[in-house]
Amino acid sequence: MGIQFDETKWPDLTAFRQACLAERLDDMQRIADLSHHWYPNENPESLGMATLAKIFQAQHYAAENDLPALRRVIERDPWTVNYPWTAQGWLPITQAASAQGDRRTVAYLLASGADPSLSVGSPEDRMTVPAIARSAGHTELAQWLDQVVADRQASNPTPGDED
Numbered sequence: 001m002g003i004q005f006d007e008t009k010w011p012d013l014t015a016f017r018q019a020c021l022a023e024r025l026d027d028m029q030r031i032a033d034l035s036h037h038w039y040p041n042e043n044p045e046s047l048g049m050a051t052l053a054k055i056f057q058a059q060h061y062a063a064e065n066d067l068p069a070l071r072r073v074i075e076r077d078p079w080t081v082n083y084p085w086t087a088q089g090w091l092p093i094t095q096a097a098s099a100q101g102d103r104r105t106v107a108y109l110l111a112s113g114a115d116p117s118l119s120v121g122s123p124e125d126r127m128t129v130p131a132i133a134r135s136a137g138h139t140e141l142a143q144w145l146d147q148v149v150a151d152r153q154a155s156n157p158t159p160g161d162e163d
Contacts, residue, residue: 019053042085059095063096
């Protein structure tokens with residue numbers, strides 16, 4: 001899982017993602033207008049380019065473990081913390097848990113409202129945030145996230161769970 005791809009196979013996807021980071025909306029739109037087969041996966045909700053750029057920035061900086069840049073994005077646009085990227089629904093917390101496995105970045109996302117109980121991935125390959133960390137080899141992070149999820153569930157039981 002993750003937002004990695006073969007850059008040599010899809011150079012326009014690389015250019016599109018670079019334009020997202022730089023908020024070059026005209027370049028993003030120009031590439032989107034080429035109607036590449038990958039574009040519907042990148043923007044399944046047909047969001048506007050400005051919104052899409054912000055979402056990708058949160059994803060990218062979480063995956064790169066660039067906490068200062070991630071903070072700038074989340075402080076400017078807090079809604080990006082739980083907004084999915086791609087048709088698989090990747091989130092900043094899933095990127096952070098899979099790519100670098102850095103607990104500080106994941107803790108920042110949690111403090112910013114990230115939901116560690118969400119599942120992402122294609123319908124046949126959905127995973128929870130702790131499972132994503134575990135599958136990426138970040139065992140200690142996965143165990144900690146399991147405890148975070150359990151603690152949150154214990155403090156916020158769903159109706160009918162009190163029995």
